[in-house]
Amino acid sequence: MTPAMLLPYRPVFGQPVLRRLLPGLATSALGDGLALVAVTWLALQLAPDGQRGTWTAFAVAAYTLPGAAGTVLLGRWLGGRSGAQLAGWDATVRAAALGAIPVAHLAGVLDVGLYVALLALSSLLHPWGSAGRFTLVAELLPQRHHLAANALLGVFGQAATIVGPPLAGLLIAWVGAVWVIAVDAASFAVLAVSYRLVVRDREAAAVRDRAAPAGAGPSRTSGFRIIARDRSLLGLLSLSFAFFFLFGPFYVAMPVHVTDDLRASAGTLAAYYTAFGVGSLLGGLLTGHLRGRPLRTTLAGIVVLFGAALMPLGLGAPVVLSLPAFALAGLIWAPYQPTATALFQRRTGTVDLPRVLAANGAVTVLAVPLGTMLGGPATAAFGARHTLLACAVTILALGLVAAVSAARPGPGAHNTEQTGPAGPHDRPGPQTTGPHDRPGPHDQPEPHDRSARVDVPDRVRPGAT
Template sequence: MPPAMLLPYRPVFGQPVLRRLLPGLATSALGDGLALVAVTWLALQLAPDGQRGTWTAFAVAAYTLPGAAGTVLLGRWLGGRSGAQLAGWDATVRAAALGAIPVAHLAGVLDVGLYVALLAVSSLLHPWGSAGRFTLVAELLPQRHHLAANALLGVFGQAATIVGPPLAGLLIAWVGAVWVIAVDAASFAVLAASYRLVVRDRDAAAVRDRAAPAGAGPSRRSGFRIIARDRSLLGLLSLSFAFFFLFGPFYVAMPVHVTDDLRASAGTLAAYYTAFGVGSLLGGLLTGHLRGRPLRTTLAGVVALFGAALLPLGLGAPVVLSLPAFALAGLVWAPYQPTATALFQRRAGTVDLPRVLAVNGAVTVLAVPLGTMLGGPATALLGARPTLLACAVAILALGLVAATAAARPGPAAQNTDRTGPADPHDQPGPRTTGPHDQHDQPGPPARVDAPDRVRPGAP
């Protein structure tokens, strides 16, 4: 890899705590890549005859959706915790719950109901764990390096979706799906130990000292209230929900299009997904080079370009054209989450950031399955290719609307949300989300920054 490609990521590798955490994060990402195949395969093996489709759907849902409930139910207890605590607790819960699956198998008590229940427990803290990782980034790095750090964490996941599934297939054939789940559990145990050993008490104390000045405590508001009272955050969350929701039907229409319209094999479908994964990996590596660009304009451009890249599929282009177009879609998809997270990190400071990011994670987790549920009747009514075309056009239109909003002068669309370069005062430290009322947070009102500074929460 050319050294210039890694230039934006050098400050991330140079941060001592993050540098020591990266191996654990990469290991757990690989475990999740293995789980993409193992979770569904074990459900198929455990489910009774005639109910395999139903229980497989339950297993997939249980591995993701309970986190949305955990965001709502556990916010009172988890909202004020540090990023390292949240991420470490999530890794511990996932390791314990997933590790209980092979233990139950050895004890001879594992059935499909217990399996789905353990998957649900494993995902309960997942939005909080994701929020914790990116909160830790905000706690440890200046704003100008947030985008690169977010992108690097995303690259681990993108690489795992390429390497993990074929490796899982080999391991399932060799030792069985239940032991691939055990490997996934072990990967999260490694991550939990990394947080425990790397982010020691003195590191956590230093982070807390920077993140919360004397007399300032975490807001008592929920993440939903914080977002609802900030037009910028509400608009960002709405864009993310709509983007992921509109992509959801692709998971239904795409396989039907390959089999019925193209008359192709499962290998062709795999080639599309592999092309998308390779494109997203390259896009993730390039994301760090987008710093200095207005974040909202970047997000709008990503959405519009993604919709445009999907048009060849909806228009019935031959595979020789639609396959590279799908790879291009993966490339432009990759910057979305790191950029959106950087905006959240900028608008919501480290005091309220865990609550805000947990809500964002819960909402986006719900968006894709809701869109996928729409894809079933849409494909049955319209056909696979028209459904793909409708989604592509809708996503393109969404991007154009977002671009118009980003270009419009006003409090929610100022191009002051750049990622860098920053001034000498751009350091990790105390920032608060606004606007606050007098009872939301103890302490004196926030000072008024200079006009050329981005004050999180400022209109």
């Protein structure tokens, strides 16, 4: 890694609070990397004979999906909290719920039902925790450094998907899957303690003062209402949902394509996923260098290029061609989420940002599983290769529609990147900026970022006709 590659990230490492949090964030990311293998392996061990597939699917879903319900059910109580509080509480809940799994194992009461229930409890605050991390970025750093900070947090997760699974395999063979879950729980305990120790009382109080709105608390669905009122945010959410949904069938079609069409082994499938992971890690490191480019156009370009990079798989290209293409797809994929988050951070002040990001997370966390569910019947009906080709073509078409929308200037488009200050380096105080707020004297868009609008036409919005 060259010093030039790290240049955009120096302000992030230079921020005292973030610098002291980064080790805890990296540790918890590694724990999640271990869980990619351990969660399913332990489910296989606990499930009754003949029901392993069903309970494994339940375990995978339980580790992610309940957060969508938590976003709605807990919105009234969590919506006005600071980023540090939300992220710390999520880490605490995950550590406690995952830690209860080895405790139940030692007590001799762990069965597959209790296991799935504890996994579901561990994920209940996950969208709020993710929203809290990125809200903390917005609270601590000026706007021009948001993209680099978002990308750096993503790099931890991308590196963990490369290192975590093989390390989990070694640990499972040595001590068993339940103790790998215990390591995952310990990693979140480290993160929870990091938030407790690093975010001092003075800093936490200042953040609470900025983030706590006066008057009645937020409703359970206030994040969704904020998005629905802002065409830019609604378009961004629609684009993200459609993008992730269309990629979902790959998780079904890819293994079938490798085994049936390519007549290859599980090692070949692992090579594809490893190549994607390596590409994602490199793409994450390069994301910070995209600062200064129009974010709306960047998102559309990512979707277009990602669909194009998947085409060799759908066209039946040999492994020697499709494997590097899949690595390229990983490189292109990596900047999407940090860029989309930066756009939310710019369109939403720190008062509303936790609720908006949690609502966004609740919707997008459903997108890939729903797409994966579609992949089963699609692969059975049309074959794996044709399903992959259809996904690649529709993703490319989605990106082209978004690109046309990005190129179409709307009324007031030159002001749509303007947001209130995002942290202590800017004007202090509660920020409630939105598309109808009057920009203040410090609210200037960055050079070349002429628009933050992502106005996706209705035909690509979920549920629209």
